[in-house]
Amino acid sequence: MALKAVIPVEIGLTCLRKEFFDEHSNDDQLKLNLDCLDEVRDQASQRMAKYQQKMAEYYNQKVKLKIFDIGDLVLRRVTLVTKDPTQGKLGPTWEGPYRVVHYSRRGSYHLEDLDGNKLPRPC
Known part of the structure; x- marks a missing residue:
């Protein structure tokens, strides 16, 4: 004790x-x-x-809304789903260029790559 x-x-x-x-x-x-x-x-x-x-x-x-017209070329941010794990933290943060095909609602765009392949989901 x-x-x-x-x-x-x-x-x-x-x-x-x-x-x-x-x-x-x-x-x-x-x-x-x-x-x-x-x-x-x-x-x-x-x-x-x-x-x-x-x-x-x-x-x-x-926040300032940027409106793109149909036919404009844009870059898309790389997400965890689309990121290549072999590139590590020094991999690109943007991918593209993509062409705006359709404007569905405020800030949502359907894109396609320069070869004409449409992306499955709007961005």
């Missing part, structure tokens, strides 16, 4: 936590905190949703 050395001055000092501790009121406060736990969680989730909405609004203000 290891003994802990105590300085005699620390023995005589009392802290406010020990002096005003009441076990009955402490139990009541713990029960009240447990009862209010769901409300605190709801408030936290509301704050988080509000923060995320503000961040999305700020981000969307900075």
